[in-house]
Amino acid sequence: MKQISERIFYCGILNPNLRVFDVVMRTDFGTSYNAYVVKGSGATAIIDAAHYSFSGLFLEELREALGGRQPDYLVVNHTEPDHSGAIAAMLEVWPGLTVVTNGVAAKYLRQMLSRDFSPRIVKDGDTLPLGDCGLRFLIAPFLHWPDSMMTWLPEEGTLFSCDVFGCHYCEQGVTDANVTYERDYQAAFRYYYDCIFGPFRPFVQKGLQKLESLDLQRICPSHGPVLTRGCKLESALDAYQQWSAPVEKADTTPQVPVFYCSAYGNTARIGRAVREGILEARPGAACALHDLTGCNMPAMGALLNQSDAFALGCLTINRDAVPPLWALLSHADAVNMPKRPCALFGSYGWSGEAFANIAARLQMLKCNVFEEQFRVNFVPSGEELAQARAFGRRFAERLP
Ligand code: FEO
Numbered sequence: 001m002k003q004i005s006e007r008i009f010y011c012g013i014l015n016p017n018l019r020v021f022d023v024v025m026r027t028d029f030g031t032s033y034n035a036y037v038v039k040g041s042g043a044t045a046i047i048d049a050a051h052y053s054f055s056g057l058f059l060e061e062l063r064e065a066l067g068g069r070q071p072d073y074l075v076v077n078h079t080e081p082d083h084s085g086a087i088a089a090m091l092e093v094w095p096g097l098t099v100v101t102n103g104v105a106a107k108y109l110r111q112m113l114s115r116d117f118s119p120r121i122v123k124d125g126d127t128l129p130l131g132d133c134g135l136r137f138l139i140a141p142f143l144h145w146p147d148s149m150m151t152w153l154p155e156e157g158t159l160f161s162c163d164v165f166g167c168h169y170c171e172q173g174v175t176d177a178n179v180t181y182e183r184d185y186q187a188a189f190r191y192y193y194d195c196i197f198g199p200f201r202p203f204v205q206k207g208l209q210k211l212e213s214l215d216l217q218r219i220c221p222s223h224g225p226v227l228t229r230g231c232k233l234e235s236a237l238d239a240y241q242q243w244s245a246p247v248e249k250a251d252t253t254p255q256v257p258v259f260y261c262s263a264y265g266n267t268a269r270i271g272r273a274v275r276e277g278i279l280e281a282r283p284g285a286a287c288a289l290h291d292l293t294g295c296n297m298p299a300m301g302a303l304l305n306q307s308d309a310f311a312l313g314c315l316t317i318n319r320d321a322v323p324p325l326w327a328l329l330s331h332a333d334a335v336n337m338p339k340r341p342c343a344l345f346g347s348y349g350w351s352g353e354a355f356a357n358i359a360a361r362l363q364m365l366k367c368n369v370f371e372e373q374f375r376v377n378f379v380p381s382g383e384e385l386a387q388a389r390a391f392g393r394r395f396a397e398r399l400p
Helices: 052-066 087-093 103-113 182-211 233-244 266-281 297-306 323-330 353-364 382-397
Strands: 008-010 013-015 031-033 036-039 044-047 073-075 098-101 127-129 134-139 149-153 158-162 218-221 258-260 289-291 310-313 341-348 368-377
Touching: 008 052, 013 052, 036 052, 052 087, 087 103, 098 103, 134 182, 182 233, 218 233, 258 266, 266 289, 266 310, 266 341, 266 368, 266 382, 297 323, 323 353, 341 353, 341 382, 353 368, 368 382
Parallel strands: 044 073, 073 098, 158 218, 258 289, 258 310, 310 341, 341 368
Antiparallel strands: 008 036, 013 031, 036 044, 127 134, 134 149, 149 158
């Protein structure tokens, strides 16, 4: 247990050995599941919980932080199971604990807990008195789930920010002044923003606007170090402001990357021809070819998300698109992908299911999928390569 301020105590769990989070995120520096106790003169609130696999240890940390007090409230800022997993165990110990959360989170929590509980539903700006201090709730949808909210404790100048301003970085010291490996922390902070909040830039901006009137002295996120004024708090705010700012495209060059996977070079050759066709119709376009095999996939994902349109060369193995194609689309920014023009091409051997499977995924992302697909059985002839160029040209002529 660590005391953060007069009324705030840390009761989170450190998990330094975690190397993959939620299947898709690298966690080279481990993580922490942060939770806090706020002790008012009249009532005690717990802010968030921990991953279910640490329920026993979390209860120990929590009891120590409570220091003999009975908790009155559990504030649930967000129901993703890395924070809500231990709630079931908490309600076993304290069945009278009042869960304080928003309506969306209460619905999710009911599904997760498989047990009855009586939540106190709060709306944006609602308050919860704790005696000589009180909590105010700031609903922050899509930061990063529909249920996300933040909790403000004005008497301590402290924002319990949920995942916002967090990162997967783990050290014994709870606060930013104790960060030993600055470069690693900064890398983890940026990577976390890119993975978790990058797709939600407009929502990040709205969330930041809600913080403008607050006298922020301390930010207690759900992962990673507590940020304090005079140390990392200001730079974290600046970074989020900068990273989420609307992109002013000084360069109006259309970005039309061509991605492909190719086992024997046939789809690659078609890709080169498609690119030539695109450039015939749009000579000023930035239209680079990118082989997805063995590539830096987050970088490819960034190119995909920054594109104005794209073409994708499909390779089928075992009646499906190959993993790098799926990996690329797993990086697609689902919020901003709708209406993005795209076209599919490639060589296939037996039946070519990759085309239909990838097209279905692109349609789910609400992309504007070019109604033609350019498919060649096995090796493209010279005539087929000319047709591929014409296909690329027709696709590019349709671009806005
Ligand atoms: Fe750390 Fe969105 O849970």
